[in-house]
Amino acid sequence: MLIRELPYADPGVPDARSGRHFLLWLGRMQWAGQAKSLAWGLLHMGGIAAVPLVMGMAIQAVVTGSGARLAVAGGLLALVGVASTVGDTMLHRTAVSNWITAAARVQQLLARRTAELGATLTQRVAAGEVVAVSTGDIEKIGWCVESVSRFSAGLLVALGVGIGLVIYEPQLGLLVAAGLLVLLLTILPLLPRATRRADVQREEAGRATELAADTVAGLRVLRGIGGEELFLERYRRASQRVRRAAVRTARMWAAIEAVQVALPGLLLLGVVWHGTRLALDGRIAVGELVTVYGAVTFLLVPLRMFQEFAMAYSFSRPSAARAARVLALRRTEEAHPTRPSGGPPDGDALRTRDDAWSEDQDQEDIVEPNADLFDPETGLCVTAGGLTAVVCGDPDVAGRLAARLGGHVPEPASEAESEPGGDPYDAEAGSEDGSAGDSKDGSAGAAVRDADEGKAPHPVLRQPSVRLGDTPLDELPLDTARGTVLVQDKDPVLLSGTLRELLDVPRSGRVSAREALEAARCGDVLEALVRSSPESGGDPMAASITERGRSLSGGQRQRLALARSLVTDPRVLVLDDPTSAVDAHTEARIAESLRRIRTGRTTVVFCSSPLMLDRADEVRLISEGKAVASGSHQELLRDNQAYRRIVTRETHDGSTEEAEAAAEAEGTVTA
Template sequence: MQIRDLPYPDPGRPDVRSGPRLLLWLGRNQLAGQIKAMLWGTLHMASVAVLPVTLGVAVQAVVDRSGIRLALAGGLMVLLGTLIAVGDTMLHRTAITNWITAAARVQQLLARKTAELGATLTRRVAAGEVVAVSTGDVEKIGWFVEALSRFASAALTTVAVCVALVIYQPALGVVVAVGVPVLVLAVLPLLPRATKRADEQREKAGRATELASDTVAGLRVLRGIGGEELFLARYRRASQEVRKAAVHSARMWALIAAVQVALPGLLLIAVVWYGVGLVQDGRIGVGELVTVYGTVTFLLFPLRQFEEIAMAYSFSRPSAARAAKVLALRRTVPTSDDGYHGPAPAGDLHDPASGVLAPAGLLTAVVCGDPDAAGRLADRLGGHAAGDSTGVASARLGDVALDELPLDAARAAVLVQDKDPVLLSGTLAELLDVPASGAVGTDAALAAAQCGDVLTALAQASADDSGDPMRTRITERGRSLSGGQRQRLALARSLVTDPQVLVLDEPTSAVDSHTEARIADGLKALRTGRTTVVFSSSPLLLDRADRVVFVQQGSVAAEGTHRELLREAGYRAVVTRETDAESHTEKAAVTAALESELTELKKIEHIEESA
């Protein structure tokens, strides 16, 4: 895989049992790239390793006054210099390709998982954690994949050089062959502590990212209540904790780097000291000593790769574990056509867990006192909460359980609009260009959602002065629009889709009562013959629903029309927002009025009897 070939047609099915297994899976899937980078790295390092040999030959040629050997050594240096340049260039190209393609694979997997889970992802994993995994963690995972091939070439070259030294000059070669493993193993006791500090830094950085994400998402609300300074102070504290953790971690890695410099230096001193003694005794020549010295100096270079791979693994292992945690989230809805081969499902929408039933072709309103419970119920009705390991049975559309449907089929049959729908950046025409049945036109959907004033505002903001609202760009998440305008455009987008079943969670919470009444009329008219479920406690919407279901403590408490359910004290308390005290006062007033009326009736009866 080359960078120009990205994205992957299919990023594959990762092994998410643990972070190391995910890293191993990535390595296996990029085996060709890893081997290519390792070969180029071996060529580069082997050329660097042989360079001291030619230097030793040149020195010995000068000592022996041999012009031919000196010329031969010069020619070998030119050749090795060329090989070093080519090997280093190609190693960099292939290693960076491995980094980018590995990061792209993980990002595609995360994007696929996000699309698969939809709005339930941020209910199971914090939004800040998802952002941290898809940015910083992906980069660290790619770093390890990139460093792995260079480490492999360094290890292979180091072993070859040590063996060659033992053969070339046994007296000095044995010293080097024994000293190099000691240098490599010397840092192992420091790695667990360094890894722990790196984990602490990442954990605090994740919390700071989550806090920043939540603050930006609620900035408008914070400004409304004057809470910017409070959250800014919290972020400052979190940022300082991240800085302190980073410094704490950097000190340990600096210590490891110092050990990697100091110990090879001691080995080099020992080799030179011992080698000078051998030269004085006449056991080896000056050229041989220069060759061994140069080779030992070269070994300092691959030893740095050992330090880097240790650091890369220490940082990437927790990052891979967090990525695996997100990628391991499952839903039982199949993501391919393997799970269901029957006809398109049709019929009533039923949630066995709560008992909510939405008859086919009708507008059903669901009243739930707990907004969080309402959101979870809406997710279950759309099949988004299936497979949460809660043991709750999946919602059914007709005779088919939604967890038996492929993901595409389930979403085509049942569309859920979250209470906080997202508008992607782009023109209004692009926003409304969604997969649809074609039965509902854009104009009809915009009219039913009462988007007239929104179209006027967009026409005035048209960048090309065309006055066409469909060509006006909408900023990211619709931040240039008010909450009510965003809500109505999102509703229009859902209506254009025209799914068999449409589930709306508080679709009019940000609009005024007059607009809400018109939206209720337009929604009912446009969705005639289609199953529609609206989660709301607004009397304007409830009064226009064909049937209303009152859910209390996770199960259906009552059902009927809005006017019928007003006789229920619990339903009336949720819809009218009356408190227990107000309800008691109202009942007392009604009782007093009845008693007064009864007293008057008795007086009239007494007068009639007297007459």
Template sequence: MHIRDLPYLDPGDPDVRSGPRFLYWLGRNQIRGQLKSLLWGLLHQCSIAGYPLGVGLAVQAVIDRSGGRLALAGGLTALLGVLTSVSDTMLHRSAVTNWITAAARVQQLLSRKTAELGSALTRRVAAGEVVAVSTGDVEKIGWFVESLSRFLAAATVLVVISVGLLLYLPSLGILVAIAMPFLALSVLPLLPRATRRADVQREKAGKATELASDTVAGLRVLRGIGGEDLFLDRYRRASQEVRKAAVHNARMWSLISAVQVLLPGVLLLVLVVYGASLARDGKVEVGQLVTVYSAATLTLFPLRHFEEIAMAYSFSRPSAQRAVRVLSLSRTARAATADTVPTGDLYDPVTGLLAPQGLFTAVVCGDPDEAGRLAERLGGHAQPEEREEAGEESAASGPPSVLLGGVPLDELDLDAARTAVLVQDKDPVLLSGTLRELLDVPSSGRVTARAALSAAQCDDVLAALAQASPGSDVEPLDTRITERGRSLSGGQRQRLALARSLITDPDALVLDEPTSAVDSHTEARVAAGVKALRTDRTTVAFSSSPLLLDLADRVALVHGGSVVAAGTHRELLLSEKRYRDVVTRDTGEEPAAAAGRDEEIGTSEEIEERA
């Protein structure tokens, strides 16, 4: 796999049973790249390991005054220099390729999972954790994949050097051969504590990231209530905790680095003292001593890869575990068995809500959270708490699925389910770009952008965008929208999002509070436009606005998790007190208060008597 071939046509089906298994799966899918990096790494390390032989031959040739052997030593050193340069370049190239392709694969897997889960993702995983996985964790996972082949090359070269010195000069080689395993594994006792400190740092960093994202998202509201200083102070304290954890973590890794320098230094000191005594006694030649000392010195370089792989794995293992926690989420516990889009009534067996095909159905819930959960269910997303409420026996499969035309949405393929039912929540997101790009969404093709914008009453939005454009001849659809539509008002963003949903033209459209951010006059026009545009299409709107409810073909009241009444808006106002209380915002306190005032004032006869 080359970088120019990215992205992958199919990133694959990852092993999400655990973090280490996921890392193994990544490495197995890059076996060719890993082998290429390993071969270049072996050539690079062996070229470096060959320098002591050339230096030793040169020193001994000078001592023996042999010009021929000195020229041979020079030629060998020059050849090793060329091989080192070429292999180092290609090793870096192949290792970075492995890093980028692994990171790209993880990014594609996360993007695919995000697209699959939609808004349900952040309800199951904290937003800060999602950001941390898609940025810092991806980098750490790629680091481990990239360093793995270089570590294997370094370990192989250490074995080659130890065996070579043992054969070249047994009296000193045996000392190196015995010390190498100890030097390579000396950092293992320190790794568990270093890993724990790294986990604490990542946890605090994730919380700080989540706090920062929440602060930025609600900055306009915070400024309105004067709470930005409070949240900034919270983030300042969180960032200081991250700094302290990072310093605490760095101290342990600095200790590991010190051990990796100290112990090889002790080995070199022993080699010099013992080797000098052997050379003084004439048991070894000076050139042989220089060769052994140079080879032992060069082992410091491959030994550093043991520290690097230990650090990379310690950082990547929890990162991989967090990635697995996201990638293991599924839209539903049931396997898809149908890929065709059904038609018919939309029915929720849990609450008993029925949205007849082709009608505009309004749903009134006294609890906004209950309305949001029901809207998600209608889109085929059962929440974790709903699965827990389903009981131990059915917790694995969750509550009964919503039916469309008698077909459970959980049994539909994801694309078919999204074609069948579209849910727009109460806080829709507008992506940056032009308005034309915003409205360029998968659709049936039966609803044009102009028709959708007109039904959503976006004429004033188009006029505002035209005035904000730099040129007078710029088409409003070609004007740019800032990130999340921050340059627009809440009502304008809500209507543009509604227009985007109308263009999609699904068989069943579920709208959660679609007019909560607009005034009453605009609300009435929006409701009428949506009903006219969605003629003969199933539409469900969660709202308690009388203007919208009066235009609905059918209204259902949900109370206590089930539908308790259904009919038209005017019928329910006359016959259902709970419905009347929600729609008229009657809390039940005013009659009691009025009665208290009447008792305090008295009847008209008592007033006249007192007068």
């Protein structure tokens, strides 16, 4: 594939059982490019290998005084030079293409998996690992894929030269073969140790990257509590561990390189000494001695390629394992892509659900127009076309339920983990390359590790899918599910860029950006953005938003995120506490606007604010994981004590927490 044809229309279904399997899959996917690179590599290396033979012919022609043979040798030398030059040029071109296309394939796969997992990605994998995989790891994987063809070409030509030496001059050929065997037996035992040290370096670098990412994300909090120096010292220690690991790795590779220089040098001395004695005794010609000497010198080139390939594989193996862990994650609790038999993935078995739906029916007719949203696990039913408020009491329960309503199912728990006290895998205790320790709960790493060891995948417990009408959400094509149900969590992320870019999202066209901003009561936010962005020229839509909106207050970020969600205008909008950082007056106006702008659309709001609850068409109460009551806000406030305690923060004796706090403060002042 040519670089100008990127990105791939279909990057394929990766074999994510392990890093090794993933690298093999990448090689198979790029067999055409590898074949081209191998062909040009054979031409290039063959041309270099032929130079000693032609030079030997030329020298022998000079010794014997044959002008015709010298002319033939000169012509052959020119032809070999052209072949070697063309081969080298095209080898570099095809090898770099293989590198870039392999990296692009991995990047596409990671981008698609990230888009599929959404907010659940960072719940399963540490943010630092995602950053490491999407940056440095991709380059190392591409390096390994690119070096395969060059190493293969060098290996094939080296074998041919070795066999030719034995046939051409048996004594010197056998001496060279014995010397190369000693060289390999010396280097090969050093490679596993170098690989382990490279794995440790990669693991330490990943931890340092994760620490740096977490520190930057929480910089405002760190400054607020005066913890900058504490985390700076932690990062210093982490960076020093990376430095020490890198030095140990460099020392091992330096030792391997020293062996590759010293032993071939000794081999050359032995060949020259023994060959000179044979030439003096008249058993070989001078030209033959020069040919053998040149061939031995040529064999140093494939040895360099062998070292490069060993380094590329050592550094790419942990990178590929990290990429495979991310690619092995799934949006739902469907079967893990690993196979107990250890065989390659079945293409039919791994066909995506999106392909199956697109082949079987028109996606526009998948979901009925006016469909209620129902969660079988909690019994929560959201009436289509209305504004439904859900009261949970526990913000964490509300967040998980909101994610479920959007089809974002949390990481499945294993059977052992579901039992009291069960903890089959410790997330902190990873393997040498960190394959088990980087995911936050270790379950994804456990499944990959089981497959690597030939065990059956770890069993998971399936949860019933949320249904939209009669259609389970986790059976919908991903694009359809995302376009139908949109979830805005309680801590929304604003991407850097202009306000126009922030609101440039897939939309139905029913709600304009101006209407969405007005409904979210963003007037003061627009003024603040204009003041902080002189380059906008007074146009709020051209004003810049910093990374994650850190220059804005929490309430301002919430309102901009709400405006973005309203512009999208999905069939079902799920909002998790969208006004928690907004004052009461603004919250009341947002609640009224939300009801108006979402007329005819299904809206679910998780909150416990009376201002929002009073404007909802229906209110549902979730207690101990089940929907236990429904009605209007006033009805539940009057008839349901549990609901009243959550909404008014009423204590068991009938008073509210605010009243108790005021009474306690008054008593303290009087005393």
